[in-house]
Amino acid sequence: MTDNKPFANRISVEQVEEGALLAPKFDGNGLLPVVTTDAETGEVLMMGVMNEEALLRTIRSGEAHYWSRSRKCLWHKGATSGLVQKIVEIRIDDDQDAVWLRVAVEGGASCHVGYRSCFYRAVPVTTEEGPIELSFKEAEKAFDPIEVYGDAPNPTQL
Amino acid sequence: MTDNKPFANRISVEQVEEGALLAPKFDGNGLLPVVTTDAETGEVLMMGVMNEEALLRTIRSGEAHYWSRSRKCLWHKGATSGLVQKIVEIRIDDDQDAVWLRVAVEGGASCHVGYRSCFYRAVPVTTEEGPIELSFKEAEKAFDPIEVYGDAPNPTQL
Numbered sequence: 001m002t003d004n005k006p007f008a009n010r011i012s013v014e015q016v017e018e019g020a021l022l023a024p025k026f027d028g029n030g031l032l033p034v035v036t037t038d039a040e041t042g043e044v045l046m047m048g049v050m051n052e053e054a055l056l057r058t059i060r061s062g063e064a065h066y067w068s069r070s071r072k073c074l075w076h077k078g079a080t081s082g083l084v085q086k087i088v089e090i091r092i093d094d095d096q097d098a099v100w101l102r103v104a105v106e107g108g109a110s111c112h113v114g115y116r117s118c119f120y121r122a123v124p125v126t127t128e129e130g131p132i133e134l135s136f137k138e139a140e141k142a143f144d145p146i147e148v149y150g151d152a153p154n155p156t157q158l
Numbered sequence: 159m160t161d162n163k164p165f166a167n168r169i170s171v172e173q174v175e176e177g178a179l180l181a182p183k184f185d186g187n188g189l190l191p192v193v194t195t196d197a198e199t200g201e202v203l204m205m206g207v208m209n210e211e212a213l214l215r216t217i218r219s220g221e222a223h224y225w226s227r228s229r230k231c232l233w234h235k236g237a238t239s240g241l242v243q244k245i246v247e248i249r250i251d252d253d254q255d256a257v258w259l260r261v262a263v264e265g266g267a268s269c270h271v272g273y274r275s276c277f278y279r280a281v282p283v284t285t286e287e288g289p290i291e292l293s294f295k296e297a298e299k300a301f302d303p304i305e306v307y308g309d310a311p312n313p314t315q316l
Contacts, residue, residue: 013312126217132217
């Protein structure tokens, strides 16, 4: 059988976990979760999802592509903001249903709020009852989101 | 109004993104995605999910708890394997629907296949057609999964 597809079929647990062919498992919505880190600092910049096309475009182009759940479209990160994520390395996990991107970010920032990382606040470990107070881990924003995004709708949902 | 709940209500985009109270958003299944990195090396160890109880137990105990989708139960990571993840820092993202755990792992490994990280294989950036070949990034396993897990069912689904 000549099979020229980029993704292999999933035949056995051993093949998926210990094999050397990319055989990704997309969930019921056709998506897999992605975590993106700064290749230099190890900082987690963002979490997102990819569909088949986003994964293939990332592999082909060397720039991070995601599926935007808020806009329901393929999302070439940085197309609006200029903050393109250049791929340093792509990793896949044991059961091939999650992706880790190590990237270099032009402009050094990845968060639509203007911070370097989307994870700019820490949650304490505490046994105290009552509301849990966050602490900010980035002293200032890396860019002005209004300058960069203008009046594009904010993706945050309540 | 005296409100002693640990999680604040989500009132506005500004409060969620720029506020200092933990107001997490769980998805339709009551879950939020979690990425866990080694606090020392920055390596991504695993991705998982938390429900409300798993997040609260992590905050209260200082040890990583997840929701196991394969076993459908609260999962105190390391309860079976001894590979407990001690919390160094918990981060929450801009819209508070994703968590980043920075941990120290007793035993240094987190993957049920025996590797340090679940992300032990790299996907190339390539324009070549045909099956995509992975490369192994960890030279050897950190532990013997059969010794550690015995005949516990493998969580990988085809």
